[in-house]
Amino acid sequence: MNALSRRGLLGTGGALVVAFSTRPVFAQAEHAPTKLPGSLSVQPHLSGWVQVAPDGAVTVFTGKAELGQGIRTALIQIAAEQLYLAPGVISLVTADTGRTADEGYTAGSHSMQDSGTAIMHAAAQVRAILLQEAASRLGVDAGALSTTNGRVQAADGRSLGYGELVGSLSPDQVASQTIALKDPATYTVMGKKMPRVDIPGKVTGAAAYVQDMRLPGMVHARAVRPPRYGATLAKLDSSKIETMPGVIKIVRDGSYLAVIAEGEWQAITAMRALQDAAVWTGGQPMPDQAKIFETIQSLPVQDSVILDRKAEMAPAVHTLKARYLRPYGMHGSIGPSCAVAQLQDGVMTVWTHTQGVYPDRAALAELLQMPPQAIRCIHTEGSGCYGHNGADDAAADAALLAQALPGRPVRVQWMREQENTWEPFTPAIVAEVQASLSADGTIVDWQYGVWSNTHNMRPGNGGRLMPSWARANPLKPSPPMPIPQPEGGGDRNGIPLYDLPTAHVVSHFVPDMPLRVSAMRGLGAYTNVFAIESFMDELAAAAGIDPVVFRLKHLTDARARDVVQRAAQEFGWDKAASLPAGHGRGFAFARYKNLGAYAAVALEVAVEHETGRVRVVRAQCAVDSGQAVSVDGIRNQIQGGLVQSSSWTLYEAVTYDATGITSRDWSSYPILRFPAAPDSVEVHVINRPGMPFLGTGEATQGPTSAAIANAVMDAAKVRIRELPLSQERVKAAIGV
Amino acid sequence: MKARSITLGLAILVAGGSAAFAGLAWRPAIGKIASPTQFDRALVAKGAQLAAVGDCAICHAGSTGTPFAGGNPLQTPFGAVYASNITPDPDAGIGTWSLAAFRRAMHDGVDRAGGFLYPAFPYNHYTHVTGEDVDAIYAFLMTRTPAKLQAPATHLPFPFNIRLLMAGWNALFVDHSPVAADPAKNAAWNRGAYLVEGLGHCAACHSPRNALGAEDKAHPFTGGEVDGWDAPGLTAATSPAAIAWTAGALYRFLRHGLDDQHAASAGPMGAVSHDLSNVPEADVRAIAIYIASMTDPDGRGAAEPTREQQVAARVAAAQIPPPELQQTSGAAIFAGACAGCHGAGAPMMLNGRPSLALGSSVTAATPRNASQTILYGLQPGPGERGPWMPGFAGSLTDDQVAAVLTYLRWRFTDRPAWPALEDNVHRIRQDKSS
Amino acid sequence: MISLIVNGTTHQVDVDPATPLLYVLRDTLGMHGAKYGCGLGQCGACTVMLDKQAVFSCLTPVAVLEGRQIKTIEGLGTIEHPGPLQQAFIDEQAAQCGYCIAGMIMRAQALLERTSSPTEAQIRAQMQPNLCRCGTHIRILAAIRLAADTMRQAAIPGRVQEVSR
């Protein structure tokens, strides 16, 4: 405990607290009133969000998790604003089944909408209650009171601290449906620059991640994975390994194999020895990488028409058709998945960087055959995950091994090759589009279809935890389901935001999964925006219209127009930019999910004719996330999203052959490195004070890919419709 | 060595001088032309493949990364020779060169203005390339993106700065006759011979050189040296390979940069196999067949069962190090620094990468290539897939590198220990920093 | 027993000499800065300084470290008194998840100790071994440039500025 708190991060609050909180766990509302804003609808009790202690300390609770997106800071800003407090005095508790509301997953850029909205309203209401209490104690009208720095003040100078006021109040009020929020014009914290609370600790070596946890008596474990999906352990002589230094236990259950040792290096050394000694057989046949898109399109599908519009249109003079392809890609967190678990007195505590502590708990309960109440999942930050990576599976490893070694905390971290070969990938996708133009360059018909696996194999049940598959009594994953529109999964952003009076869009959901897949940043939006925005440029070229003008011609949404125009203007799109030889410019736009942030990207690439190597030279982005809470946080997300998406777009593809996944490390799955980073990425945030928060974290993934493809077309006169735009592919298209 | 080559240089000066006297040395300038831009696409495409066999892009890689812009030095015993800009830029490159001027450079080692080129540019091999093929390469180069970068001029010390000397050198060492076809061999072998002896100029690295920097014609392909690396011998007697190179293995290695019964292509060879991935498969096979006729002259290596057994035996022999070896610091360094990739159960080994017991750098007569790889690693280009090794120059001292080399040699080979390891490592480090 | 000099302090550690420094720093000495990312020398998350050079601690067995100076991010400053590079990363808000950042700072530190005015190309070449998956590259580069400026100005005689403690 001491070792943990000694260098604990500023503001991590209870995230690394080891023992159960003595505070009662808040009951979830059984019949939540539906009209409450954000996640107040699942947890209407104010004390589930904001608590003021008698000493005036303020703690804010969120069921969402910090994934490196800076959510911790943004939520503190919101609470501070509505409570009229300095952000520095607020502690924030993040996702913990023992302490916070069940806000499901931290995913889909929902945190600000769900949790931010709830905290904003809860904080405003807590302040209103405190103000009321002060008014009655001081015998003045609440309207005559002011609040600064945690004290309520009367005009005559008398004042009461929040802590004093809270004593006599009922601790557990339910949120009311009418809550007066602070006037956005008077904001002093929200929308203002606030340094992230977690960065100082992270740059000085404080314990910041689940990987950094060190509990008394903690041991280290490593799993040994089969060479490919479904392979079984045919033979293993582990007698020599059992006596290796530090080895405590070799755990084997069917083909599930792991080693627990006192030291981490000892665990790794023993794991390698087991890996070498184990003989595996069989396994699922792997798909043929060269034919993967044909395979995806030939599997059975469940079709749904997600858009069907018909209108009287001018006659078509020109019809274009194209097919866009995206291979499997990986999350590739820099820090492989990790978890710590301890079984003590019948309670299993799991520290995990899962995106959903409650769903993970439910799945673990099934896996461990324990009641959910006996399991506590505490979110503890990990390396950036960008979606459903190995986090939940690592939690399952840790819990299984903690069950095998009761009493001692067990820390499991995956090896790089395990992360790369066993994480659920983002699915390979095919998009086919056909559209017609009238004589004046208007799109008069739009037909679009997208083929994709599910983008959600998160632990809905125990069988979706990968370690359960190899055990003697394996669990079956619950069947994949499409994520319905309007959010969508493979068909996310499959419907263009453009004015298309005649349009037909079909989502071809492919249930069979040749490789293990699940959610990754942007889901299908990355590919659909790549396809739609590449095709918009193809149409613009066919119509002989500038691509930005062509987009605006089909765009009436005012906020969409604003980001498009702003990005174009900041880039200098109009100035018939005389780019250097081999350079090109590209543009793309999307509103994430057609519900979240609006983002437009204009960028310049350099294409090396001889090698086909592409580099993004500079980019200008415009984004509208509604009310901006942390402007710099938005910028950081957009910049990072653009750079990450450049890496996906230029380099990335999971590779596999009959032996299994072969992109096991960074030499077989190269990603962007510093020499290829853009010279500049500028982000222009169009703030909309008072408007709802719009999720931002995934807004540039899609537009970046198409902007790059469009810029490559401009630079080298080649249209590439298959990702990634690798140098081999670009060179092959350029020819000699 | 240096004093000796200077003396010999002076001798050649005399020979060259008399040659000049005889009017042999003087070459006229060939008039400038306006850069031609129109070429048949098929010719350009053929030129691209031939240029890849000829490794043009490797030596003429721009010092700033601009392809064909030149500027990188090739270290020779006589000093650094800078590669020229061979893009069609009229000022910095060869944009004003006519086809005749280009042909003369390729065949005779004389530039457009009439100056002699140094044989760091392997015209002694390119002279065997047919006129047709040279024309295709010309078409390819003349259609590259012009680069304005001026490559540094080469300044060798006296007497090698007297370019006219090269007339004498050429008279002594350059054989202009075409590669003779061997009717006893099949077409692929003959094609391989043409590519290897001509454009491929394999012997330029893989043969020893005399004091004047000319290939030792009496001992071709018996191993040479380039840029601080050993170019291993390619004859059966001189190849250090643990298991003889067959045509199939050579093909995989040349085309993909890795063969699972040998090792990854590293050092200067890395770029060669990278280039060969763009050459028609048949040509790479032809090259492999020709070279295999040296490495595996009686074709025994291809006898698969024996071969599999050989490989297995080699690998198995390396599995259990003797106890006395386990006590050395080399063993500890191997376990902590190398085994994560090269040890049993490591991810790289799961991907079917060859055991160190099969790698030529560990079986070679000198520790040079192994030292180079340990110190500076091996990395694919940006965004490219390929064998990877981090360099240990910053973390291991000379004696520590020597300790791990000793361990590798003992554990993975049956060859005698390398002498004076620490000095060897030290020298490589010094050459790199100078 | 192997003696290790970490941030100027000598520690006696009783571990297998083959153990990579990374695990000794984290598990034996209780530090958190250096991180496991790949264990293969491909990502730089584990980067520390060894006698002025940036090295991968995941591939540096302690057997080779006797008598050599090891510097980790904990040696550059504290949360209360960050060193110039740490301060620059805070000022530029150069982190998303931050997992890669300690390694980034140590690799940049090695460059700035060697070269006070690195060019953009030198910075990028130096940082090439280190990966960031969040795409924080633009800010990391900005922070390194900023720290170089701060350190240079601090080095001008007569200027009063706190650079390191």
Ligand code: FES
């Ligand atoms: S963990 Fe050391 S380089 Fe990746």
Ligand code: FES
């Ligand atoms: S900030 Fe997340 S990996 Fe770099």
